[in-house]
Amino acid sequence: MARVERVLELLGDPHRTFRAVHITGTNGKSSTARMVESLVREHGLRTGLFTSPHLSSVTERIQIDGEPLDEDRFVEVFEDVAPYIGVADRESEADGGPPLSFFEVLTVMAFAAFADAPVDVAVVEVGLGGTWDSTNVVDAPVAVLTPVAMDHERWLGHSIAEIAAEKAGIIKDGATAIVAAQREDADIEIRARAERTGARLIREGVDLEVAGRQLAVGGQLVALRTPGGLYTDVYVPLHGEHQAHNALLALAATEALISGGKALDGGVVESGFAQASSPGRLEVVRSSPTMIVDAAHNPAGAEAMAETLEEAFDLRRVIGVVGIMADKDAEGLLAVLEPSLAEIVVTRNSNERSMEPEELAEVANEVFGEDRVHVAADLTEAIQIATDLAEAGDDVGVGAGSAVLVTGSVVTVADARTLLRR
Numbered sequence: 001m002a003r004v005e006r007v008l009e010l011l012g013d014p015h016r017t018f019r020a021v022h023i024t025g026t027n028g029k030s031s032t033a034r035m036v037e038s039l040v041r042e043h044g045l046r047t048g049l050f051t052s053p054h055l056s057s058v059t060e061r062i063q064i065d066g067e068p069l070d071e072d073r074f075v076e077v078f079e080d081v082a083p084y085i086g087v088a089d090r091e092s093e094a095d096g097g098p099p100l101s102f103f104e105v106l107t108v109m110a111f112a113a114f115a116d117a118p119v120d121v122a123v124v125e126v127g128l129g130g131t132w133d134s135t136n137v138v139d140a141p142v143a144v145l146t147p148v149a150m151d152h153e154r155w156l157g158h159s160i161a162e163i164a165a166e167k168a169g170i171i172k173d174g175a176t177a178i179v180a181a182q183r184e185d186a187d188i189e190i191r192a193r194a195e196r197t198g199a200r201l202i203r204e205g206v207d208l209e210v211a212g213r214q215l216a217v218g219g220q221l222v223a224l225r226t227p228g229g230l231y232t233d234v235y236v237p238l239h240g241e242h243q244a245h246n247a248l249l250a251l252a253a254t255e256a257l258i259s260g261g262k263a264l265d266g267g268v269v270e271s272g273f274a275q276a277s278s279p280g281r282l283e284v285v286r287s288s289p290t291m292i293v294d295a296a297h298n299p300a301g302a303e304a305m306a307e308t309l310e311e312a313f314d315l316r317r318v319i320g321v322v323g324i325m326a327d328k329d330a331e332g333l334l335a336v337l338e339p340s341l342a343e344i345v346v347t348r349n350s351n352e353r354s355m356e357p358e359e360l361a362e363v364a365n366e367v368f369g370e371d372r373v374h375v376a377a378d379l380t381e382a383i384q385i386a387t388d389l390a391e392a393g394d395d396v397g398v399g400a401g402s403a404v405l406v407t408g409s410v411v412t413v414a415d416a417r418t419l420l421r422r
Contacts, residue, residue: 003088003100004134007108010084014115018048020138021253024126024167025146025180027301028246031238031278032146035250037123041066042272043258048114048122050135052103055280055414062110064117066275077113081105103127107134121257129156131169142256143171143199144178144249148186149300150329161185168193176200176256178208178249202227202261208252210244215312220244226252228263236273239282240308247273280413282308285420289390290315290403291383293417295410297328302336305407309340316401317342319386322360323349323379323412330360333408334367341405343389345374347382349412379406379415 008015021040023033030051037049049063059068062077069077085108089099100108107127114122124140126133148164156163164186171177171193179190181204194201202208211230212223219237222244223230236247251269255261280295282305292313296305309315320341324330337344346361348354357375364373374389376382383404390402406416 001132001134001137003092004104004107005137006088006091007081007084008111008137010087011081011112015111015138017115018119018122019257020122020124020140021142021144021257022124022135022138022140022170023144024130024170026149026151027304028146028242029125031243031281032144032246032250033123033125034278035247035273035276036253037066038276039250039254039269039272040121040257042268045120046117048110048117048119050110050122051125052127053410055417061106062113064113064119069113077109081108081112104134126170130167136170139172140170140175142176142178142253144253145180145190146246146249147180147300148182149298151298161189164189171197171199173197174199176202178252178256179203180245180249181205202252202256204245204248208248210248213241213244222247224248224251226255227261228255228259231266231269234270234273237276238278239312240304242304280410280417285417289387291420292403293406293413295413296407297325297409299329299332299336302333306336306340315403317390318403318405319389320344321347321382321386321404321406322408323347324355324360324408325351325353326355327353330355330363331367334364338367343372343374344368345376345382345386347376347379349379349409349415351411379412380419383416383419
């Protein structure tokens with residue numbers, strides 16, 4: 001983190017001008033971050049939100065009061081910090097080190113924009129891991145750990161315990177850590193970190209509970225129990241049991257930040273959740289046939305998506321369009337998807353790290369059988385093939401009961417949203 005710390009020092013330590021909620025985990029980080037931001041803003045505080053990756057524009061990653069920086073302001077912020085980045089780059093290169101990475105530059109820009117606004121609270125999602133992530137320069141009084149699963153093994157470790165230890169590095173001395181239900185090996189590492197830092201642990205299954213949930217139009221009604229009390233009949237406009245658990249973490253984090261763990265005003269909580277959104281997460285982007293996009297990119301994320309697809313959507317036949325990054329567990333993800341999909345169209349997305357369709361098809365053939373697998377050179381062709389397959393299996397003729405699901409990567413979803421908007 002030395003390069004980022006050096007730039008921030010030159011800028012006058014903008015990351016020390018606001019309180020922060022710092023969020024890590026394997027899945028659910030962005031959704032949880034968005035809900036925390038909405039809840040905090042509903043309390044009358046000015047907010048900053050830093051999330052990644054983006055879906056349509058890089059400007060989405062840095063938001064003030066729930067709105068992305070516009071393009072002109074984004075450029076202004078970059079131009080403001082660029083000279084200081086240049087100093088840090090030259091110093092690093094003189095010592096034989098690299099210049100700041102793309103993500104490190106964005107981290108500096110976010111903190112500079114938040115200080116300039118100025119914001120009262122910044123909700124910051126890690127880019128990768130925790131301990132060595134560039135966002136870990138913030139001394140956040142509240143840390144949130146969503147469920148830890150296998151992902152990014154090349155950088156984070158080859159076991160749940162190693163990955164959990166890396167992610168738990170965002171828990172600072174004397175902080176409050178809001179922790180989702182974890183596997184035992186992850187839980188051991190997180191509790192060890194909390195003990196070393198003197199942090200207060202608030203754990204799902206011990207101090208937190210989704211006490212109830214039922215389907216509602218466009219989302220769900222949930223009952224959430226926190227150290228502050230029981231909140232009932234709270235509408236969350238997001239589908240899936242996993243989003244109820246994300247909402248629980250967001251509520252507990254907001255309690256810890258705003259009231260020190262005491263109950264929040266029920267009306268404010270309801271309003272904050274009602275405004276929450278999570279683009280690219282089981283998002284319906286077109287009808288006839290129904291077209292759904294979801295950014296699941298690992299087996300754990302795919303499991304949550306598959307369960308929600310069955311629970312929240314009345315679908316008889318789903319055609320999958322899947323594009324996956326080459327460094328991901330393609331076989332594990334496809335194995336989770338297989339029971340939910342009638343047929344699958346494998347393709348690539350626009351990122352250079354995307355797995356080639358022919359390579360992905362070899363894996364898909366093993367999981368689905370060759371008769372259920374189709375190959376497309378690009379996403380445009382893949383969506384057309386999937387749409388034709390969905391409509392061919394639709395005996396009603398208006399898209400009822402048939403759907404196309406685009407998934408496998410945030411980039412695949414972003415590409416699909418752009419194509420379909422066009």
